Amino acid sequence: MSIKYNPKVIEHFKNPHNQGVIENPDAEALVGSPACGDQIAIYLKINNDVIEDIKFESYGCASNIATASIVTDLAKGKTLEEALSIKWTEAVQELGGLPPVKYHCSVLAVDGLRAAIKDYLRKTGRLPEEELSSDLVREELYHVIYPPQGLDIVSLKRVKYIGVDDGKVRIEISFAHDDPYLQEIIDEIKEKVSDLPGVKDIEVVNQGRGDL
Numbered sequence: 001m002s003i004k005y006n007p008k009v010i011e012h013f014k015n016p017h018n019q020g021v022i023e024n025p026d027a028e029a030l031v032g033s034p035a036c037g038d039q040i041a042i043y044l045k046i047n048n049d050v051i052e053d054i055k056f057e058s059y060g061c062a063s064n065i066a067t068a069s070i071v072t073d074l075a076k077g078k079t080l081e082e083a084l085s086i087k088w089t090e091a092v093q094e095l096g097g098l099p100p101v102k103y104h105c106s107v108l109a110v111d112g113l114r115a116a117i118k119d120y121l122r123k124t125g126r127l128p129e130e131e132l133s134s135d136l137v138r139e140e141l142y143h144v145i146y147p148p149q150g151l152d153i154v155s156l157k158r159v160k161y162i163g164v165d166d167g168k169v170r171i172e173i174s175f176a177h178d179d180p181y182l183q184e185i186i187d188e189i190k191e192k193v194s195d196l197p198g199v200k201d202i203e204v205v206n207q208g209r210g211d212l
Helices: 007-014 062-075 080-084 088-094 100-123 134-141 182-193
Strands: 027-033 038-047 050-059 159-165 168-173 201-206
Touching (some): 050 062, 050 080, 088 100, 134 168
Antiparallel strands (some): 027 038, 159 168
């Protein structure tokens, strides 16, 4: 089944803004996974905590490119604090909408921007150490989108339990065993949680009921 995009998404896909690489950037980040098919690299030039220039490289579909284009537009010229407040829903709105199965692309673009800003804050000694906790894990899970509904798995009450013990993270979710998106969800959970400080092992267990 083909995916229908609106004219603004198609325009950003065919003529993306801010595409390319910044030589000697002040910060950079690569997010996503080749296994899932989507990756975004973000490069920043920062002056007095303002994003003076921003570029991206995209390895993925039309939505991946279009959302990276719009997110870099939204971030350019903003302070780091303002850019950190950009939400994936804002990117979708600016594009005039996306098919729900592609919402994860806007999440990835925003995650890339935040990762690049954190890289800069880390380099300048302004990123406080975060202690691994169930709350920290839950915040990451708000960025895991269930494609058929276009909402995150926490808001959909698909996350039933989060446990953290000496760097070992256990997450229990509730999806039907034959859900076609189950493995994709599990892979994305592991990908996002693995980047948290202090994570030694991740176990994702599906309860298999799929009821809410």
